[in-house]
Amino acid sequence: MSTDTNTARGKSPARGLTRRQVYERKAKQKSLIIAAVSLAAVVILIYIIVPLAPGWEGVKRSFFNWAVLTKTFPKMLSAFVLDLQLFFIAAPLIFALALIIALMRNVTSAALYPLRLFAIVYIDVLRSIPVILTIYLIGFGIPGLGLLPPYNSPYIWGTVALVLAYSAYIAEVFRTGIESIHESQRSAARSLGLSETSMMRYVVLPQAIRRVVPTLVNFLVALLKDVALLSFIGPVELLRQAGVYKSLFANFTPYVGAALIFLCATIPAIRFADYLMAKQNAERSR
Amino acid sequence: MKRTLTTLAAILLASAATANECSTGNTLTADTLTIATGNPAYYPWVIDDAPESGNGFEAAVAYAIAGKMGYDNAHVAWVRTSFDGAIQPGAKNFDFNLQQFSILPERAEVIDFSAPYYTTTKAVVVTTANGKDMTPATLSGMKGLKFGAGAGLSAATFLESAVQPMASTLLYDDVANTTAALQANQVDAVIFDLPTALFVTGVQMDNGKIIGQFPTDVNDSPDHFGLVLAKNSPLTACVDAALSALQADGTMATIEDKWLASGAGVPVIDMSK
Incomplete structure (x- = not known):
């Protein structure tokens, strides 16, 4: 009986594939071919049509100038080292501060209400101001108070501004994570006799942080790009170095070069975040 | 007949007052010279960010050049651009642009420069x-x-x-x-x-x-400021002619004396020590 049904469903003993599998395989091949053809068509169209635009020669000379790129790229690459340094100093500080703010935002005790209020105001204010303004105001304002070198360095205060701005965003990410942990987890922890602190430390935070890791990676990518904003208060990092070359050569190619460098640095991180998210989704739906 | 003559004379007068042969038909707007400066435009180049007043060195130079080219003050329009706006490829929104652009050979590959209108250290x-x-x-x-x-x-x-x-x-x-x-x-x-x-x-x-x-013989110093025009602009030659006429008749020196403080008392840096 069962063999009969199998034959009826079209099992082909020679290839070991059902009729459905054969059909699906064909459909997949077909869609692959269609995708390849349409991609090729688009690429060819761009390749043919864009150079036909009357301004193409000008755009090519101003944006895709090989001579300018080769002359400027090495120094831009070394300017990017400064971006990386600032990033690796700022990122841990941001996470530490953000976690503290998020915990302050979550205190429930009435006596500690000032802490909670401070966290609310902190997050509201710093999230509402454009990052570039925070950098300007802190980067120029605080050193102007009369601090002596080296404590008036734009590197220090620029990093402080980035840390303040980003910790407000990331505190909200942590808070979302903390609030996403089901009340039953807290009840269980309490019933085991854990204190508020231990509950947070051993039960809530480990789950909460794991849950927001993909979002955090996304913010890290944004941070790496926003480090370039520090160039507005003096440091000659990649964006500024590209700007100097742009001005020197009256050519935008250095900006394209800077974009390439940022791409190479951020795309792996973006893919990593995608991977983490996919993994988490798979685990959740299991 | 008399009427025709009067009309002819009027046409001649009008064309003399508004444009010369060199730039006719080549400006952005007919009978008007469109000049760009920075946003904001800084002292002492433009006073009070108001180039229309003709106050400030570059504002005065711009009107003098326009005058030599045959555009009276009523036929000059001002626009604002950034440095990037001046060098971006494609059509420009100005006939010429002045905001202390240093004349550099690398830059001259994508834009036209006039002859220098000012040289500084x-x-x-x-x-x-x-x-x-x-x-x-x-x-x-x-x-x-x-x-x-x-x-x-x-x-x-x-x-x-x-x-x-x-x-x-x-x-x-x-x-x-x-x-x-x-x-x-x-x-x-x-x-x-x-x-x-x-x-x-x-x-x-x-x-x-x-x-x-810095002494004038150090590389890249002095700076020569030039007007920026679109690459291969037909106006570049007209502007250069107007500039050299203004330099020859002493107008440029007068404008400089009027708007720029003298740097004669500033010591020169000793590059040998």
Whole structure:
């Protein structure tokens, strides 16, 4: 009986594939071919049509100038080292501060209400101001108070501004994570006799942080790009170095070069975040 | 017949008053010369950010050139562009653009420059408060300073080749930010072109001081400022002709005396010590 049904469903003993599998395989091949053809068509169209635009020669000379790129790229690459340094100093500080703010935002005790209020105001204010303004105001304002070198360095205060701005965003990410942990987890922890602190430390935070890791990676990518904003208060990092070359050569190619460098640095991180998210989704739906 | 003559005379008069042969048909708007400057335009180049008044060195130069080209003040229109707006490919929204663009061979590959309308040196400004007020200024003294400069100027590359300071130079978007960094002691000294330095130390800062200007034989110094026009613009030749006429009849010297403070008293930096 069962063999009969199998034959009826079209099992082909020679290839070991059902009729459905054969059909699906064909459909997949077909869609692959269609995708390849349409991609090729688009690429060819761009390749043919864009150079036909009357301004193409000008755009090519101003944006895709090989001579300018080769002359400027090495120094831009070394300017990017400064971006990386600032990033690796700022990122841990941001996470530490953000976690503290998020915990302050979550205190429930009435006596500690000032802490909670401070966290609310902190997050509201710093999230509402454009990052570039925070950098300007802190980067120029605080050193102007009369601090002596080296404590008036734009590197220090620029990093402080980035840390303040980003910790407000990331505190909200942590808070979302903390609030996403089901009340039953807290009840269980309490019933085991854990204190508020231990509950947070051993039960809530480990789950909460794991849950927001993909979002955090996304913010890290944004941070790496926003480090370039520090160039507005003096440091000659990649964006500024590209700007100097742009001005020197009256050519935008250095900006394209800077974009390439940022791409190479951020795309792996973006893919990593995608991977983490996919993994988490798979685990959740299991 | 009489009427025809009058009409003819009127036409001749009108064309004489509005445009000369050189630029006719080549301007952005017929019978009007469209001139671009920065946003904002700074002292002493344009006074009160109002180029329409003709006050300030560049505003006055612009009107003088327009006049020589046959455009009276009523036939001049002003627009604002950034540096990037002046160099971007594609159609320009100005006939010529003046905002202290230094004439550089690399830049001349994508835009046209007129002949220079002004030549200046780079000057070093310090505050008397920060103890970097060295006299006389020498090259070895300069090497120990932490410099700030405008990113749009050629100052960064100039410093690297001519001075090679030990600390890395900080760069800023405009004169105001550069001055702010100097006043906050974030840099020891800043570099401006001499007229800007004279203005900043004379008007904007209480304790600003020019310690010296770089000698004219150092590479990239002096700076020649030129008008920027679209690459291969038919107007470049007209503007050059107008400029050389203005230089020959002494108008340029008069404008310079009127709007720019004299830098004659500023000491020259000793590049041998």
